[in-house]
Amino acid sequence: MRTLYFSHTAYLEHATPLGHPERPDRIRVVQQVLEQEGFQDLIREEAPLADLDQIARAHPRSFVDLIRRSVPSEGLVRLDSDTVVSPGSFEAALRASGAACAAVDEVMTGKVDNAFSAHRPPGHHAEHMTAMGFCLFNHAAVAARHAQAAHGAERVAIMDFDVHHGNGTQDIFWADPSVFYASTHQMPLYPGTGAISETGVGNICNAPLFAGADGVAFREAMSDKIIPALDAFAPDLVIISAGFDAHHRDPLAEVNLTEADFAWATKQLMDVADRRCSGRVVSLMEGGYDLIGLSRSVAVHVGALMGH
Numbered sequence: 001m002r003t004l005y006f007s008h009t010a011y012l013e014h015a016t017p018l019g020h021p022e023r024p025d026r027i028r029v030v031q032q033v034l035e036q037e038g039f040q041d042l043i044r045e046e047a048p049l050a051d052l053d054q055i056a057r058a059h060p061r062s063f064v065d066l067i068r069r070s071v072p073s074e075g076l077v078r079l080d081s082d083t084v085v086s087p088g089s090f091e092a093a094l095r096a097s098g099a100a101c102a103a104v105d106e107v108m109t110g111k112v113d114n115a116f117s118a119h120r121p122p123g124h125h126a127e128h129m130t131a132m133g134f135c136l137f138n139h140a141a142v143a144a145r146h147a148q149a150a151h152g153a154e155r156v157a158i159m160d161f162d163v164h165h166g167n168g169t170q171d172i173f174w175a176d177p178s179v180f181y182a183s184t185h186q187m188p189l190y191p192g193t194g195a196i197s198e199t200g201v202g203n204i205c206n207a208p209l210f211a212g213a214d215g216v217a218f219r220e221a222m223s224d225k226i227i228p229a230l231d232a233f234a235p236d237l238v239i240i241s242a243g244f245d246a247h248h249r250d251p252l253a254e255v256n257l258t259e260a261d262f263a264w265a266t267k268q269l270m271d272v273a274d275r276r277c278s279g280r281v282v283s284l285m286e287g288g289y290d291l292i293g294l295s296r297s298v299a300v301h302v303g304a305l306m307g308h
Contacts, residue, residue, distance in 0.1 A: 001307035004106050004115040005039075006099035007031060008047040011120045013088025017076060020084065021252060021289040022120065022134040029295040030118040030285070034302060041306065043112060047099035047119060049091070054101050055137055057145035058172055063129050067093070067136050079131050093121055093136040096284075100143035101150075103282045108151040108237065114270070114281040114305045116242075118298065122286045124166035124241045125191060133164065133191055139284050140241050141172045144179050147237050154178060157235035159226065159269055160185070161218075161262075162243020162286040163253040165194030165206070169241065174200045180233040182226045184209055184218060186246070186253045205229045209246075211254040215261040218246070222265055230272050237280045238273045240266070244288030244297035252289050259300045266304035281305065 012024045034042065055064050070077055071090045078084050096119035103115035123140055125133025140158050147153040157180040158173075160166040165185040170193060173179040180203050185194050187208035194206045207221035230238075248256040266283075273281045283305065288294035 001114065001305065002112040003042055003302065003306045004103060004112040005034060005042045005044050005302070006047045006103060006115065006117040007119065008095050010088065010091045010095050014092035014120055015076060015086035015088060016084050022122070025291055026288065026294060027118060027120055029291045030298050033295040033299045038308065039302065042302070045102070047095040047117065048102050049094045050098035050101055050142065054146055055097050055142055057149060058138055058141035059128060067131060083131055083134055085136070089121065089136065095119065096121065096123065097137050097139045097142045100139040100282070100284055101146040104143050104147045104151065104237070107280045107282050108147060108153070113279055114283070116283045116302050116305055118285045122243070123284065124160055124162060124169050124243070124286050125164070126168040127171040135168060138168045138172060140169055140239050143239055143282060143284065148178065153236040155180065155233060155235045156237050156239065157182070157230055157233055158239045158241060159230065160241035160243070160286070161246065161265055162241055163246035163250065163255050164190055164243070164287060166241055167191045167193040170198065170200070170204055173203065177201050177203050179203060180205070180230065180235065182230060183207070184221050184226065186211055186213070186255050189253055209255055212256065214256045215258060218255070218257055218261055219264065222268060227268055227272060231275065234276045236277050237282065238269055238277065240269060240281065240283040241286045242283045242301060243286030244294050247288065247290060247293035247297055249290040249293035250288065259296050262297045263300040263304045266301050270304065
């Protein structure tokens, strides 16, 4: 498998307060684990800057301008109790969305089989007009819109296995039948959305997990509900919102997945992509706040993408 990996040193310049779970060390441990011998065949590229027009397909230009103006010349500014910007935040967010679009370009044109972007800040909590939950721009939404606008994709599927529900992605595509959004997540938990009853126009598939759920419950949710719905949607591209905070070590939730569960889920999604869209998969990193759990989970996820 030809797997493309995007990252950039600019992600280290998005500063957060001491003790904040979404911190630069998240990128450092991912970079370290992907330097190991088993990942030498990764195709590596630096994340480009997104064009503001690319982001404006998912967020109004007025919102993009608001985020840019909120970034300080020094120090930190809180957008809400969880979401912080520093002088390096706007470039980091632009490169995260830029990597998502570039990954779509490479996968949709067949230059690579699949792609993984390790970036921060994450994206799936960013709604159409609201930055929240550590997120400024919704990179998965930007990527989906880019696949439609630049490559003529008629149906794009986004599968989100972050332990927190991707309220932002659901919000952006709530009334759009051309984009399918599926999520496993702990409930109740931040941000409070993601009930089974939230179905949009038939394009939203939520499979909430209870606190304490393990890999058995996760695999049942995937096998019984999400994979059949994803298959039936028959996407032209599968985007993964790859959050690894459902790992049993993670401090922000109480779902107890292991690395084996993430590897299994990745392969299940690749199988759908093989059946429906010539294997086209773009994976975008979301949460994961225990550094050991994050690095080990990314390793098996990327390994699966590579066909290991």
